Amino acid sequence: MRGIHKRFPGVHALSDVDLEIAAGEVVAIIGENGAGKSTLMNILGGVHQPNSGTIEISGTATKIRSVSEADAHGIGFVHQELNVLDNLDVGANVFLGREPRRFGLINRRKIAADTTPLLARLGLEIPPETPLSELSIGQQQMIEIAKALSKQARIIIMDEPTSSLTLTETERLLEVINDLREEGISVIYISHRLGEVRQCADRVVVLRDGKNAGELQRGEIEHDAMVSLMVGRELKRSAHERNEQEALTDGLSIINLRTTTYPDCEVNFQVKGGEILGMAGLVGAGRSELAQTVFGVDPAMGGSITLEGLPIQLGSARESIRSGIYLAPEDRKKTGLILEFDISQNISLASLKDHCSRLAIINRSSERNEAQRQVDALKIKTPSTATTAMNLSGGNQQKVVLGKWLSMSPKVIIFDEPTRGIDVGAKAEIYKLMRALADEGVAIWMISSDMEEVLGISDRIVVMHEGRITGELEHVEFSEEAVMHLAVGGRQVNAA
Amino acid sequence: MIRQFVQLTKQHRRETGMLGLLLVLILITTFRTTDEGVDGLFNSRFLTADNIKNVTRQIGIYGIFSIGVGIVIITAGIDLSVGSLMALLGVIFLYLVTPAETRPGHAKYSETEFELQPWLVHHIPEVSWPTAVLVILIIGTLIGLMQGMLVGKLKLQAFVVTLCGLLSYRGISRFLANDTTVNVGDTQQDLTLAKTLGDGSLGDVLFGKLNKGILHSVPMTFVYLVAIAIIAHIILHRSVFGRYIFAAGRNELATKYSGINTGLVIAFAYLIAGFCTAFAAIPQCIYSGSVQPSTHGAFFELYAIAAAVLGGCSLRGGEGSILGILIGTTILIVLRNMVNLLGYPTALSDAITGGVIFVGVLFDQHGASIINRFVGHINRLFGKKNKAA
CATH class of the missing domain: 3.40.50.300 (P-loop containing nucleotide triphosphate hydrolases)
Structure with missing residues (x-):
């Protein structure tokens, strides 16, 4: 992604942002609230359109006009708010909207047969007929990842994936990210939790006020370095200060x-x-x-x-x-x-x-x-x-x-x-x-x-x-x- | 003066539109039903004293329960139990004023093995009719309160709660009545006063039956409706509680964030609906002289909803007025009367009512654009003609 600009009414959400991801690389994007992380990802995921800038995939310039086009380009998006239907079972969720059919009816056997190896890849030992409502939040998130994998995703975006996970679930997710990297799948990892970022990222991209604020390579990823890149802005102190004479x-x-x-x-x-x-x-x-x-x-x-x-x-x-x-x-x-x-x-x-x-x-x-x-x-x-x-x-x-x-x-x-x-x-x-x-x-x-x-x-x-x-x-x-x-x-x- | 009037009609667009529809209906009915020698105004069968009395009597009964349902709809709820509740209250009312042996559910007539039924029927006491009226009002109000607590406090869906009411009250009333008609004639009390108050006219009540005058064309149910409508109008549009009803119907969360107990406000709306239904149930029962539990009050809940919607209540809540509900009720009743007088098959009555409601609501929502398109067509036609000339 090169020179991405995005303006919302009254806000210049992204200005001239660059982002590059190699195959099999885990890139973490960090920044304060409103720094433009989600906007950038929404552009990559086809939710928003950039006002200017280009996206190249494997060297060819591409336009991603919708979420389904992003799917077709192998970009999977795991949102912070899970998009799973907990009234359906695991297999139905993985193949939602792309159900394999036979005689016009849903081919349940094929769904089960295709879902099982995906689940195994993610280390989930549950039958594909399990109702989603019986799974923990962490497991439901794995289902979202399985859904992305089933669409042959080559890049998986994870927006604050650990914000509602327990500690063990988080560790499990980080292991899965490691496995994905070894399979050659790229992961874009957005998080506020700098500890996790240090654990899993190959490279850290910092955004501030809708601009690139810097990058840290594997060896440089340290807590203080990340914080100072995220901040680094001069602040105007307000003129109205408390009248010290007044007793509280x-x-x-x-x-x-x-x-x-x-x-x-x-x-x-x-x-x-x-x-x-x-x-x-x-x-x-x-x-x-x-x-x-x-x-x-x-x-x-x-x-x-x-x-x-x-x-x-x-x-x-x-x-x-x-x-x-x-x-x-x-x-x-x-x-x-x-x-x-x-x-x-x-x-x-x-x-x-x-x-x-x-x-x-x-x-x-x-x-x-x-x-x-x-x-x-x-x-x-x-x-x-x-x-x-x-x-x-x-x-x-x-x-x-x-x-x-x-x-x-x-x-x-x-x-x-x-x-x-x-x-x-x-x-x-x-x-x-x-x-x-x-x-x-x-x-x-x-x-x-x-x-x-x-x-x-x-x-x-x-x-x-x-x-x-x-x-x-x-x-x-x-x-x-x-x-x-x-x-x-x-x-x-x-x-x- | 004229400007004020225009302002008023702009503020109450829905009500004004429906009032227009009502006037058109009345005009059509009046002039389509004229016959030589008919004793009504303009020789119209619609405007004879008897017909006016009949129409206003029905408006009275339907208006009273529609007001209750309308208030519930303004809280973004719904009450489907009205008709069944009327049947249940009708059976109980007639049981209360008749001796146990004459009740159709009594052991003498009932062949059921199920002992609860004759036991219940036997143990409903016989009381004087004013006590019975009071008991009916209390039962109706309590049932309303119960449904209201289920919706407001336990947050169950209003549709489901009152649908269960619709089924079970009807069932209980058929069960109590042994599924046969309960007659007011079985009473051993002198119900003359009750009949005058319930089914008589204002003239009857004030001057006695023999006297004849204009007030004899004003049924008591209509008088009750006017009184209830005035009180309901003040409560809904002037009081703090009414403001809370609109607020809770519009945006329950924001209302809660203003420190208002919305659950209680909503519960109270259902309580009012229960009271109104009970109030209408008594004259309805006295007028029909008997209660056939499987059909008494059937579809009344839907007429009430139709009246409220015609009158400008939105099923999304937070919108509506008592005046609108009254206009809506009147349209429904006049329509049905028109179908009768014009000699259309009575069986078609509901179909015609449905059609008119549909057209009314359609025009209310999209009227402007329909008219604009129509005017556009006319202009184009004329434009072509001009070119041709």
């Missing part, structure tokens, strides 16, 4: 909290009133799930939370909202807003009790007045409060979500990816709002995968990795290397 209040304490996603990990930390706590980590570290558990929409497996020293009942969003703990969720359109409702209906949804008579009849003018107050205060750009939330831009939608909470009395606001999909101008406004809230004594807990945002806005940073808090950084210790080091699971080194 107790705020929200999270004590031994365990979520359903990582039931074995106990999380402890504190968000103080008056500060912005940034929470960094890679995708899948369990940050959103933690926020949803604290907010009460997800059940807790154990532990407790206190607000200003008083315990808060877990597992009830109603209780959290009553105590002043609010969540501006990651997915505005699904969980933050009711898109078909107008601005005033969205803003009042959680506080209708303040806008109604004793018989629970809504006082519409009180509702609209409050909405107008929020529209003015947050500078939401809209013709009126009767505009449907669907018709607003991302930034204004986020402000409506905020307006819902600001019309009540916030003590803690959890922002989950507050500026995802929002343009630069609106971003700055949201940062300013967050700072203003903190100055009023509200505890702000900001989850973000945007490194610049975490480092630029936070007063303090905690980093999560696979359900655990791996470290906490005070303002003087902020650096992209330090955050990335913790985010990939490294231990905290105390700055002496």
